[in-house]
Amino acid sequence: MAHPAVVPVLTIDGPSGSGKGTISRLVAEKLGWRLLDSGALYRAIGYAAGAEGIDLSDVDAVTRCAQTIRIRFVASHDGGETHVIVNGHDATDELRTETAGAAASAIAVIPSVRQALVDLQLSFRKAPGLVADGRDMGTVIFPDAAHKVFLTASASERAKRRYKQLKDKGLSVTLAGLLREIEARDERDASRAVAPLKPAEGAVLVDTTGMPIDEVVAKVFAVVRP
Ligand code: DC
Secondary structure, three states: OOOHHHOOEEEEEOOOOOOHHHHHHHHHHHHOOEEEEHHHHHHHHHHHHHHOOOOOOOHHHHHHHHHHOOEEEEOOOOOOOOEEEEOOEEOHHHHOOHHHHHHHHHHOOOHHHHHHOHHHHHOOOOOOOEEEEEOOHHHHHOOOOOEEEEEEOOHHHHHHHHHHHHHHOOOOOOHHHHHHHHHHHHHHHHHOOOOOOOOOOOOEEEEOOOOOHHHHHHHHHHHHOO
């Protein structure tokens, strides 16, 4: 088996709503590589802590939760969405909510929580390659990645995408409220002391505002296979 360090990695970092999740999945499929959805790990910790009644500002308790959490990604047989099993419970639906996103962003500022996730994230690096989706994939977790992309889109475009997704699911949300949440989350993710959201050195910047998905996929794919 190839040594983990020589397994190629494509890191895709960027703010929420930049299209990272969709693009990472499609590019990983096209390359035949594995996928790491690191945001799901932070969401899972926020969710598990909440389920145990832990106050998210209780650093020691949240850290213990991060150190002991069991997270499994289970691909569905019909090629549909991947299920996320957290401490034995299928939490796929709960993890996608705005509440889970906000909880993830809140606990992601805790250095010991981020540290607890390092080995788990590195373990996804397996042949033939890995697409790693997150905020600090190219800067902190896989700084030696051969290929790095930073995806962005304007805050209003990201709010509109999120609005459509949530409306399609029948949830009641307002565009103005989502825009406020997105801007607050961007600010928190970019200004935190540990692993703030910023483009990795050498990352290819792709602004997806107004760009159709297939065009973004082609652009990102070309970073790996020019
Ligand atoms: O990508 P996402 O929306 O699922 O991420 C949820 C939150 O988790 C995000 O607001 C910040 C945090 N996060 C992080 O700090 N580092 C990562 N690599 C991925 C996500």
